[in-house]
Amino acid sequence: GSENSDLHVIFFPFFAKGHIIPCVDLARVFVSRGVRSTIVTTTLNAPLISRIIGKSQIALTTIKFPPPEETGLQEGCENSEAALAPDKLIKFMKATMLLQHPFEQMLQELHPDCVVADMFFPWATDSAAKFGIPRIVFHGLGFFPLCVSACIRTYKPQDKVSSYTEPFLVPNLPGEITVTKMQLPQIPRHDEVFSKLLDDCNESELKSFGVIANSFYELEPVYADHYSKELGRRAWSLGPVFLSKKDTEEKAIRGIEAGIEEHECLKWLETKKPDSVIYLCFGSMTTFPDAQLKEIAMGLEASNHPFIWVVSNKGSKKNEEEGDEKKLEWLPEGFEERMEGKGLIIRGWAPQVLILDHEAVGGFVTHCGWNSTLEGVCAGVPMVTWPMYAEQFYNAKFVRDIARIGVGVGVQTWVGMMGGEPVKKEVIEKAVKRVMEGEEAEEMRKRAKELAKKAREAVEEGGSSYSQFNSLIQDLRSRTH
């Protein structure tokens, strides 16, 4: 309530939807507990964020992105979607470092009590320190990927292996977790600036006041404890933050150009039996080569389950080149006619949380971005894991081996990024059947539903995430006073 209204917290999300969405939801959590909350972003990102904030009492303030002559980027390139090509992405990451000065000017003006900044802004710890303000890091991740990342960055086991495909053990981590070099977030970029940035993130995290995890204690108690007790990082789990959008009306992420009308999508789902539909979506950044899209289509048809499949607006490389005008020409011959009423393809942004929460949806094929992973958990559906990049390989391991609510498609790296064979239709068919049919699916579904229940209890008054919020406020107060 109002007892926290003397506190003002600044949130500074990285410029990508997968970072902005949970950060706005986190700010909603703070607002719901009476804390004054302001999101800081750049001028061109402000309209999108403003629409995502919607009716919530979150303030928005802007700083200027450095101009093209300082960044080498073209005008208007202020978020990672605009900077998706590898050469641009590195320039973009460098450009964000130039935000330190305007960010500090903003701090001087607003003098908040705390800065919650994205992990990709390692310099924010120093900026906050200049004003005697605590900096908290928000990755938007849960404890398992946080632990794996921390151990990889601290002990660098990858430096001792030459093979990109041979699994090695992540040191100082419970559960004998192995990864390959090819699956590390820094590898596909092959860039020293990017690797150094990730190292800086790790260091600035250690110097920071602590880390907010988008998780709840009951989901991953071993790794929550390990993170603070063994890896020595102060952390508060306040999630799942997307549950802060309580009202069904508010559940979908509004303000992003939709690929379908919500009611149309829900009406379609109403015609389907409970747990009969498989939902496929690969996050906000992924594109597949046409050959892969075709295999997915054939796999879905063979699985014989109704489906909702989100194909990002970029959809196919070819469509992108041809200005998105071309139809879904990579689909197998006659696919759309045969799938009439049975499959729904959404081109563009889908109301993912509403879809997942619908009782007709019984499984989720996901790229395992942490937001999607948590949304799948909270919907109580088993998942087919299809990781691409960043921490997604870690998250996929979590879903399959730790929470035991999913099966993999066996990808070792991102097809679009490093070449490699597309996942074949038979593999996709089999994975879909494994999460939709039979005893194994039922057991996974049962475990997922239990976690979903615990997630909702965690954010309610007296729940673990609710209580963690109190400790965070206490920690902040004991520091500031």
Ligand code: UDP
């Ligand atoms: N999302 C959505 N509709 C879409 C694609 C994505 O609502 O068509 C949302 C999804 O629910 C999640 C976020 O966008 O909250 C994606 O974040 P995630 O961490 O899963 O993946 P990323 O996009 O960062 O790779």
